Amino acid sequence: MTETPPPRRARAEIDLGALRANVRTLRARVAPHVRVMAVVKADAYGHGAVRCARAALDAGADWLGTATPHEALALRAAGITDVPVMCWLWTPGDPWDQGIEAGLDMSVSGMWALAEVREAARRTGGTARVQLKADTGLGRNGCQPADWPELVEAALKAEADGLVKVTGLWSHLACADEPHHPSIAAQLDVFRSMLDHAERAGVRPEVRHIANSPATLTLPEAHFDLVRPGIAMYGISPSPELGTSAELGLKPVMSLKGSVALVKRVPAGHGVSYGHHYVTEAETTLGLVPLGYADGVPRHASGRGPVLVGGTVRTIAGRVAMDQFVVDLGGDEPEAGTEAVLFGSGDGGEPTAEDWAVAADTIAYEIVTRIGARVPRVYLGE
Numbered sequence: 164m165t166e167t168p169p170p171r172r173a174r175a176e177i178d179l180g181a182l183r184a185n186v187r188t189l190r191a192r193v194a195p196h197v198r199v200m201a202v203v204k205a206d207a208y209g210h211g212a213v214r215c216a217r218a219a220l221d222a223g224a225d226w227l228g229t230a231t232p233h234e235a236l237a238l239r240a241a242g243i244t245d246v247p248v249m250c251w252l253w254t255p256g257d258p259w260d261q262g263i264e265a266g267l268d269m270s271v272s273g274m275w276a277l278a279e280v281r282e283a284a285r286r287t288g289g290t291a292r293v294q295l296k297a298d299t300g301l302g303r304n305g306c307q308p309a310d311w312p313e314l315v316e317a318a319l320k321a322e323a324d325g326l327v328k329v330t331g332l333w334s335h336l337a338c339a340d341e342p343h344h345p346s347i348a349a350q351l352d353v354f355r356s357m358l359d360h361a362e363r364a365g366v367r368p369e370v371r372h373i374a375n376s377p378a379t380l381t382l383p384e385a386h387f388d389l390v391r392p393g394i395a396m397y398g399i400s401p402s403p404e405l406g407t408s409a410e411l412g413l414k415p416v417m418s419l420k421g422s423v424a425l426v427k428r429v430p431a432g433h434g435v436s437y438g439h440h441y442v443t444e445a446e447t448t449l450g451l452v453p454l455g456y457a458d459g460v461p462r463h464a465s466g467r468g469p470v471l472v473g474g475t476v477r478t479i480a481g482r483v484a485m486d487q488f489v490v491d492l493g494g495d496e497p498e499a500g501t502e503a504v505l506f507g508s509g510d511g512g513e514p515t516a517e518d519w520a521v522a523a524d525t526i527a528y529e530i531v532t533r534i535g536a537r538v539p540r541v542y543l544g545e
């Protein structure tokens with residue numbers, strides 16, 4: 164049987180050269196002693212974890228960060244064995260044994276997690292690298308200030324027993340993307356006092372950290388020993404209030420492209436796509452783009468999402484369906500197979516993920532992260 168050729172329908176191009184440039188830009192924003200953890204959770208925000216991790220390390224990242232232990236173990240399984248990898252979203256029963264064997268830095272936010280990690284260390288005979296997470300005000304994961312002394316004391320006891328090594332103390336900001344939000348200074352104050360308590364009790368962490376992308380870019384007082392940028396590494400501004408990616412010196416890494424599958428002439432008054440929410444005003448041409456919500460194109464962008472076809476930015480006509488949507492080409496007749504660019508760097512006049520975030524009432528993080536597995540990733544600049 165002959166081999167099936169790669170799909171022409173759609174692809175997400177991942178520009179690893181842009182990713183490396185973004186890592187260098189971020190590195191230049193922090194003092195030389197500050198370490199950079201490349202956050203590659205959620206398959207590197209949809210860009211492909213292993214390739215992005217390698218590119219980030221090439222460009223000077225020192226650590227890798229994931230949410231789940233399975234994501235972190237996958238990096239180790241891919242052969243990334245010589246850099247520290249931290250993962251922070253643990254659920255009871257998760258693979259602590261494998262985490263210890265793989266030398267992961269494992270976040271602990273409460274007593275149940277410390278108990279599981281201690282048991283795993285006893286079982287495996289290893290020493291678990293543990294980072295204690297403080298809830299300094301985000302109100303999500305992390306240990307409350309009132310519970311911190313108990314967690315610190317128990318962690319130090321486990322350290323004295325040779326079961327764990329407390330390698331880090333860390334937290335996460337709620338509003339770093341809103342410049343001057345009062346919670347930023349409040350969280351930093353709480354973080355400093357929780358660090359102070361732990362260090363006075365005897366914890367000697369390798370790293371203390373709280374900064375995500377917006378804090379890396381705008382809050383040097385939040386850099387401590389390490390920063391954890393995610394979205395900025397993928398060339399996307401953390402929020403419009405901080406500026407566009409170009410204004411921040413970042414280059415978008417992902418471009419989402421499809422091939423127009425059909426161009427046809429239709430008369431005035433023709434309904435388009437499910438529900439007929441778009442009806443042609445005059446005789447026109449319609450272009451069918453074979454990407455839909457199964458590929459991560461938000462249905463919420465129906466009637467609003469921008470797409471570059473044949474040198475002109477068009478708007479999605481009617482509803483986004485599971486596998487396809489339609490654009491009104493206003494009488495233009497590009498050939499079937501013409502490229503349709505949903506988003507990219509913007510350099511060629513195409514929309515950006517930030518434009519799509521506006522069109523879909525969401526954040527650009529979600530636009531890139533939700534691009535589905537059915538869309539092949541094509542790597543440039545490896």
Ligand SMILES: Cc1ncc(COP(=O)(O)O)c(C=O)c1O
Pocket residue numbers: 202251335374375376377391392393394395401
């Ligand atoms: C704990 C933690 N650190 C760092 C990041 C990276 O954040 P950003 O993508 O805003 O840089 C995230 C992402 O949400 C996170 O959950």
